[in-house]
Amino acid sequence: MSSLWSLIRRDLLLAYRRRGEVGNALIFFGLVVLLFPIGIGASETLLAQIAPGLIWIAALLATLMSLDSLFKEDYQDGTLEQWTLSPHSLVAFVWARLISHWLITALPLVAVAPVLALTLNLPADAIGVLLLSLLLGTPVLMFVGAIGVALTTGLQKSSLLLPLLVLPFYIPVLIFGASAVEVSASGWSAAGQLYILAGLFVLGLTLAxxxxxxxxxxxxxx
Amino acid sequence: MNIIAKWYYRLGAPNWFYPLTGKMLPWIAVIFLALLIPGLYMGLFTAPADYQQGDSFRIMYVHVPAAWMSMFIYFAMAVAAVVALVWRVRMAEIMIISSAPIGASFALIALITGSLWGKPMWGAWWVWDARLTSELILLFIYLGIFALYNAIENKQTAGRAMSILTLVGVVNLPIIHYSVVWWNTLHQAATVSKFDTPSIHIDMLIPLLLMAAAFQFLYLWILLLKMRANLLEQDLHCGWVKKIIWDRRKAHNGGN
Structure with a gap:
């Protein structure tokens, strides 16, 4: 447990020393959201209608993009190899890395999402559910995506391979995440969708x- | 040694597997044709036309078995992935990588025939129906497995990576399928009508079952052909391949 904690602390410290990189996923998230009104047209009713799915897709892509560097550095400098040789559990290492990565990249994303949602005219009542669904959903995206990252880490040219492997497995999260926001935007209870997201969260956290x-x-x- | 274990080890050894399957191949092809020809004849000619869909329902005899096969093959691959990861059986890995393109082809056939069927029935080439959507996702998962195997240079690593991805897929497929079904019932607007498990007439059922059995043998036939080709390619410098080439050359020269 203490090794888990020290690993997380090390990753957070490293991220703090290189603050510039942390913002990249966030900027990407904002840019993708910006593209939609420009591509589709800025009609307020249309945007409000597609906002839940749009924000979810943008968050999903931003999470996916941020995953690329998950194990790359440790693989290149040999840390990963030492870790697999050491008596410490590799699962614990993965867990610590994913938790710190979520804190560094996904948490800011979740925090910014309400602001972007308001620019897309999402009803203010749905903001709470949006936050909750992203809080439950983004860890699942990280944990499932990490499987794809781990499989492609050693490859030279893997840039397009990762989305190819991972995106099909993101579909359930997208369905329930977007639907939770959509349902609550039309004034109904999103409890069912959130429960299923919580179920996926537990499943991903334990198995992935x-x-x-x-x-x-x-x-x-x- | 009991007989099952004996066969298990023989099938796991390339120098046994190759000549044995060589003898099996013509028989499998014969069984496939023996099932396909009556199946197609009964399906296309003797089965009564559907009272709602007329003759266009007959595409079912290709569409439904292809869709079944695309799912069956994934299941077979997942079983092989367990065998490959737990017992480190190389033949199981070769079976997975040989199956992936076949499964993808069956999924593609199911999608194309489904879309051809959908045009007269639904009035559109593509409807975001739950079954079509999950079939499309299945196709992408097949392609992902195939792409991963081809991206990794070292084939031993590639085989294990592919097995892990196959297993991850088999855990996720039910979740994906049921979430797509749920999503589809929520967005009902597009679908015109769904044929809810219609009770099928026996004259229509028999050709369908024949075709399903024929497709199983078609899969087995192509699978063995592809496995043999993959084996030869990977073991090009092994003794047993050299021996086969040597024997062939000797037989050829003797014939002259």
């Missing part, structure tokens, strides 16, 4: 690190 760890072992061995 094992898949990530075994995928990392494969990537390191090559």
């Amino acid at each position: 690190p094992f898949a990530v760890a075994s995928a990392l072992k494969v990537s390191v061995s090559q």
Whole structure:
């Protein structure tokens, strides 16, 4: 447990020393949201109608983009190899890394989402559900996406491969996340969708690190 | 040693597998044709026309077995992935990578025939129906597995990475399928009508079952052909491949 904590602290400290990179996912998130009104037209009713799905898709893509660097540095400088050789659990390492990565990249994303939602005319009543759905959904995106990252970490040219592997598995989260916001924007209770998201959250949190760890072992061995 | 274990080890050894499957292949092809020809004939000619859909329902005899196969093959791949990861059986990895393009092809056939069927029935080439959407997602998962295997140079690593991805997929597929079904019932506007598990007449059912069995043998046939080709390619410098080439050359020269 203490090693888990020290790993998280190390990652947070490193991120704090390189503050510039942290903002990149956030800027990407804002830019994707900006593209839609420009592409579709700035009609207020139309935007309000598509806002839940739009914000969710933008958040999903931003999370995916931020994942690319998840294990890259540790793979290149050999930390990962040392870790698999050491008696410490690789699953714990993965867990710590994912938690710190979520804190660094996804949490700011969740915090900014309400502001972007307001620019898209999402009803203010739905903001709470948007926050909650993103809080439950983005960790699932991270944990599932990490499996794809672990499988492609050792590859030279993997830029397009990662979305190809991971996006199909993002569909359930997108369906329930966007639907939760949509339902609450039309004034109904989103409890059902949020419960399912919570279920996916628990499932991803408990199962995915094992898949990530075994995928990392494969990537390191090559 | 009991007989199952014996067969298991023989099938796991390329130098046994290759000649054995070589003898099996013509028989499998014969069984496939023996099932396909009556299946197609009964499906296209003797089965009665549907009272609602007329003759256009007959595409079902390709569409439904192809859709079944696309799911069956994924399941078979997942079983092989467990075998490959737990017992480190190389043949299981070759089976997965040989199956992935076949499964993707069946999924594509199911999508294309589904869209051809949808045009007269729904009035549109594509409807975001739950089953079509999950079939499309399945196709993308197949393509992802295939892309991952091809991206990794070292084939031993590639096989294990692919097995892990296959297993991740099999855990996720039910979740994806049911969430898509749920999503579809929420956005009902597009679908015109859904045929809710219609009770099927026996004259229509028999050709369907024949076609489904024929497609199973078609899969087995293509699978063995592809596995043999993949084996030869990977083991190009191994003794057993050299021996096969040597024997062939000797037989060829002897014939002259």
